[in-house]
Amino acid sequence: MYYKITVAVFIALICVGCNQEKNIEISSESFTEKELKICENSKCPEVTINYVEVFGDKAVSEKINQKIKNFIFNSLLLGEDTVPTATTIQEAATEFIEAYKADKAEFPDMAGEYFAEISVNEIYNTEEHMCFEMRQYLYTGGAHGYGTTTFLNVNPQTGEELTSAALFNNRKEFTAFAEKKFRKQQEIAEDQGINDTKFWFKNEKFYLPESVGFTQDSLIFIYNQYDIASYADGPIELKIAIKDAESFLSID
Template sequence: MNNKIAVVTIIALIIVSCDQEKNIEFSSESFTEKELSICTNSKCPEVTINYVEVFGDDGVSEKINKKIKNFIFSSLLMGEDTIPTARTIQEAATGFIEAYNADKTQFPDMAGEYFAEISVNEIYSSKGHLCFEMRQYLFTGGAHGYGTTSFLNIDPKTGDELNSNELFKNNKEFTAFAEKKFRAEQKIAKDQSINDNGFWFENDDFYLPESVGFTQDSLIFVYNQYDIASYADGPIELKIAMKEAKPFLSID
């Protein structure tokens, strides 16, 4: 009798466990300055935000959504502050617009209006790995705007960010492999300095950007403007086919 009870209990626990493993789902969301009351009766800088919101396991989705929102908040941050205090996208956008209004009041002849374009897209999804592409482009005065592209890699079971040591078996070996691909693409011979084509790699040593993007077919590395070259050179992208990168990866 006790054995039967034990078996029933185990089955019940398995069913409960399976029920607790909720699938992660994505919803496309958008926001513009037109949704703010501050812009109802006055012209505001354009603020366009397109992003994904994650649903499913509450604890996991909360972690992921917090990382996405923090990127948006940081992108709209103005002034000398480096840590955003906004709790909502509306608050962050309002802060950006108020900063513009203050600058416009102080410098009425300021040429050009501020604007912000921000996007967060899910570009890869599997049972063990999510990858988000995060872009931001802002104009806040001066000769031109400035934009960046970065990537966020997440363990969908925990909501935690996957670092390079968790993504790659051996960072040193993969970086050496990536350098060969970069040199071939940029037509830099093995015996040439990595900076012979006008790049700005510190200490003349090749290195990869801080984040890497994953798609079904390839790995994507983006050097943003000023990372290794001038603004005029634009972003520099290095793509490595997944079939070539697979031997170096720790994840499927």
């Protein structure tokens, strides 16, 4: 009997140790074009990147860090390529600057220099759920720049992304609930078409952005410029209190 208890305690201690190893820490990092050799002796467009890096369990942190880096790589991607080839932030920034220099050489009278501002911040963190806010704003010619805000939700125990299916019990029911909140916020009557004012939802049917942000007390949905309205309308934010959405959530 004593042997069985000892074994059980030993196994429990191992499990606790495993869980402790899964704990991860977050560090704030930054990068600018000034760190690149290509910019040592020539003027470069501004590239400012503020992001977080995850440390701790190697397998978990690598998964999360790669997701963050992929966002940065995609944000800096210009030209016809749709899949980044860069494997480091330095490479991605260098390719962005080289694309600018090539465009400038082809169009010397091009007004304005390119620039890129990218940020990734942790905005929510529990044992089972981490949320990162991911912003990017680029100017690559034309009348104005363009920016987006999206969110990344991950399980800090595994490093895997938490999808809508994992976050919500019933996305369809929650969308109907969110539409009522949206209509109230935008002063759209229930008997009005969702596009009767300034919006242009596809097929005139309300839908939520693909990603959702979590804070301690709210869910955040952001429609970026051109998603459902004109550029001049700017990003459109819908906030829903956690306490109002609890029954729809499948996580604590």
